Amino acid sequence: MKGVVLAGGLGSRLLPLTKVTNKHLLPVYDKPMIYYPIRTLVNAGITEVMLVTGGNSAGDFLKLLGNGRDFGLKHLSYTYQQGEGGIADALRLAEHFADEGPICVVLGDNLIQGNIAKAAEAFRAQKRGAKILLKEVKDPQRFGVPHLEGDRVLSIEEKPAHPRSSYAVTGIYFYDARVFEITRTLKPSGRGELEITDVNNAYIASGELTWNVLDGWWTDAGTIESLLAANQLVAQTGANRMEF
Numbered sequence: 001m002k003g004v005v006l007a008g009g010l011g012s013r014l015l016p017l018t019k020v021t022n023k024h025l026l027p028v029y030d031k032p033m034i035y036y037p038i039r040t041l042v043n044a045g046i047t048e049v050m051l052v053t054g055g056n057s058a059g060d061f062l063k064l065l066g067n068g069r070d071f072g073l074k075h076l077s078y079t080y081q082q083g084e085g086g087i088a089d090a091l092r093l094a095e096h097f098a099d100e101g102p103i104c105v106v107l108g109d110n111l112i113q114g115n116i117a118k119a120a121e122a123f124r125a126q127k128r129g130a131k132i133l134l135k136e137v138k139d140p141q142r143f144g145v146p147h148l149e150g151d152r153v154l155s156i157e158e159k160p161a162h163p164r165s166s167y168a169v170t171g172i173y174f175y176d177a178r179v180f181e182i183t184r185t186l187k188p189s190g191r192g193e194l195e196i197t198d199v200n201n202a203y204i205a206s207g208e209l210t211w212n213v214l215d216g217w218w219t220d221a222g223t224i225e226s227l228l229a230a231n232q233l234v235a236q237t238g239a240n241r242m243e244f
Contacts, residue, residue: 001044001045001046001101001102001103001104001120001123001124001174002046002048002049002050002097002098002099002101002102002103002104003038003041003044003046003048003049003050003103003104003105003106004049004050004052004091004094004097004098004103004104004105004106005034005037005038005041005049005050005051005052005105005106005107005108006052006087006090006091006105006106006107006108007022007024007034007037007051007052007053007061007108008052008053008054008055008081008084008090009023009054009055009084010055010084011023011222013222013223013224014026014222014223014224014227017224017227020057021057021060022053022055022057022058022060022061023109023221023222024053024061024108024109025057025060025061025064026221026227027231028111028221028227028230028231028234029230029231029234029235030234032064033108033109033111033221033230034051034061034064034065034108036110036111036112036234036239036240037106037107037108037109037110037111038065038068038071038073039071039239039240040106040110040112040115040116040172040240041104041106042071042072042073043115043116043117043240043242044104044115044116044117044119044120045117045120046104046120047072047073047074047075048073048074048075048077049068049073049075049076049077050076050077050078050079050094050097051065051076051077051078051079052079052080052081052090052091052093052094053078053079053080053081054080054081054082054083054084054090058078058080061078062078077097079093079094079097080093081093084193085193085194086188086189086191086192086193086194086195086196087107087193087194087195087196088183088186088193088194088195088196088198088199089183089193089194091105091179091180091183091196091199092180092183092184092194095180098177098180100177101177102123102124102174102175102176102177103174103175103179104116104120104123104172104173104174105172105173105174105175106171106172106173107171107172107220109171109220109221109222110170110171110172110218110219110220110221111218111219111220111221111230111233111234111239112170112172112214112216112217112218112239112240113215113216113217113218113233113237113238113239113240113241114214114215114216114240114241114242115240115241115242116133116172116214117242118212119131119133119172119174119212119214120174122210122212123174123210126210127176128176128178128208129176129203129206129208129209129210130173130174130175130176130179130199130200130203130208130209130210131173131174131209131210131211131212132146132153132169132170132172132173132174132200132209132210132211133169133170133172133173133211133212133213133214134146134167134168134169134170134211134212134213134214135167135168135170135213135214135218136166136167136168136213137166137167137168138166140160140163140165140166140167140168141159141160141161141163142159142168143159143168143169144156144157144158144159144168144169144196144197144200145157145160145163145164145165145167145168145169146164146165146167146169146211147164147165148164148165148167153204153209153211154204155201155204156169156197156200156201156204157197158189158195158197167213169197169200170214170218171220172214173196173200175199175203179199182199182202182203183199185202186198186199216241217233217237219233
């Protein structure tokens with residue numbers, strides 16, 4: 001299984017911090033934000049990673065990360081997203097890199113206390129379809145929210161005014177190679193973007209989506225408030241812990 005980190009976008013919710021840099025290069029406690037999703041993948045036994053980025057600071061990722069050797073990666077590849085077409089649009093750029101194999105996708109502003117090693121092993125055993133990781137949150141209306149019935153996800157609704165559960169779909173996804181077929185069928189949402197929720201709902205429709213609840217804390221760092229929370233959480237407990 002290969003890994004994909006999506007680190008594009010303009011970071012407009014973090015202005016003026018992002019006026020001269022990509023948000024994923026901002027510090028979270030003692031490391032640049034982008035270190036955390038890469039470590040999430042490495043801790044799941046993934047040694048080949050592609051970074052999808054964009055904007056005017058794309059070259060800074062190469063200066064910071066180089067060939068990925070500091071993380072123990074075999075290969076760290078890079079690709080560039082033109083404009084802001086959404087998460088699913090960015091994912092399409094990794095099709096050649098995936099080479100018809102399974103992938104784990106992590107949004108570049110997602111941080112976790114523990115690791116996804118068990119979920120990765122479960123998906124390797126699953127062999128097809130998709131897997132999402134859920135986390136109970138106080139403000140699910142900020143996220144994609146699953147409608148659950150027993151161990152099944154019936155649907156996922158993006159940023160609902162009236163959430164059907166208290167769970168958020170975290171920015172960590174496992175997909176088989178069919179994900180790229182699915183992205184080619186998507187239509188832009190009202191935001192003008194190709195939505196990852198539509199990808200997940202396509203797997204739900206074919207009965208091929210499973211889920212796990214993520215242990216430990218999880219946060220994004222895409223707003224001033226969540227960036228502050230991420231700094232505090234990492235300072236208090238550390239992140240990407242294998243013994244968790």
